Amino acid sequence: MLQVNAIEKYYGSKNNVTKALDRISFHVAEGEFIAIMGASGSGKTTLLNCISTIDTVSAGHILLNGEDISELPPARLARFRREKLGFVFQDFNLLDTLTVEENIGLALTINHVNPHLVRDKVQDVSMRLGIDDILSKFPYQISGGQKQRAACARAMVAGQSLILADEPTGALDSRASKNLLEIMSKMHQEMHATILMVTHDAYSAGYATRVLFLKDGRLFNELLRGARSRSVFYHEILDVLGLLGGDISDVS
Numbered sequence: 001m002l003q004v005n006a007i008e009k010y011y012g013s014k015n016n017v018t019k020a021l022d023r024i025s026f027h028v029a030e031g032e033f034i035a036i037m038g039a040s041g042s043g044k045t046t047l048l049n050c051i052s053t054i055d056t057v058s059a060g061h062i063l064l065n066g067e068d069i070s071e072l073p074p075a076r077l078a079r080f081r082r083e084k085l086g087f088v089f090q091d092f093n094l095l096d097t098l099t100v101e102e103n104i105g106l107a108l109t110i111n112h113v114n115p116h117l118v119r120d121k122v123q124d125v126s127m128r129l130g131i132d133d134i135l136s137k138f139p140y141q142i143s144g145g146q147k148q149r150a151a152c153a154r155a156m157v158a159g160q161s162l163i164l165a166d167e168p169t170g171a172l173d174s175r176a177s178k179n180l181l182e183i184m185s186k187m188h189q190e191m192h193a194t195i196l197m198v199t200h201d202a203y204s205a206g207y208a209t210r211v212l213f214l215k216d217g218r219l220f221n222e223l224l225r226g227a228r229s230r231s232v233f234y235h236e237i238l239d240v241l242g243l244l245g246g247d248i249s250d251v252s
Contacts, residue, residue: 002028007060020046022217033188035205038214082107086155088165094139101135165197206234
């Protein structure tokens with residue numbers, strides 16, 4: 001589904017250039033749940049920003065379902081994000097002036113999808129995530145856990161090819177973090193979502209099926225979970241993070 005081919009990213013001026021990404025290549029198959037880890041400054045958020053088209057690569061190519069997104073003209077980028085990419089944010093980013101139903105279906109509405117079809121799609125994904133009984137409420141009327149589910153429903157409602165999450169548990173307490181990870185795991189296992197998640201947290205990464213480790217803008221290592229338990233996988237992730245060095249104190 002996703003092909004990242006020898007991408008590079010440079011920042012700065014001619015006399016002061018920083019290489020944030022250094023010829024990174026990997027493929028993501030449909031239905032994978034991949035975590036990207038690394039110390040601060042390793043390039044993990046830059047990588048996600050390039051895949052999400054928020055930033056552009058300096059060299060190399062990124063293909064999603066065969067389409068080279070690194071060469072999309074600016075006029076097509078916004079529509080591409082709405083139709084192909086789903087986002088799960090730290091703080092949910094729900095609009096308080098819209099109902100839960102309107103928040104979930106917002107991208108479809110912007111794309112002028114038939115209102116009846118929008119309603120059907122919102123109802124379907126909401127039932128799968130157990131929030132179909134709160135669609136008429138506003139975000140300030142629902143719990144944090146319900147907001148998490150609404151945000152995940154919004155990320156999936158249009159049948160987006162790829163779900164992107166940048167430190168989705170970063171602003172949450174341990175209970176809320178676990179709830180969100182369980183929701184994302186359900187999206188992956190039962191709804192067959194393809195997820196790419198940046199995280200510094202080994203516990204969060206343990207929910208993934210594969211973990212990519214970055215160091216100094218390069219792909220340092222990767223781990224496949226296979227049939228191993230999440231607990232065993234978690235400790236293997238910690239072992240690799242110990243080799244990476246850096247802000248390991250951030251790992252919980």
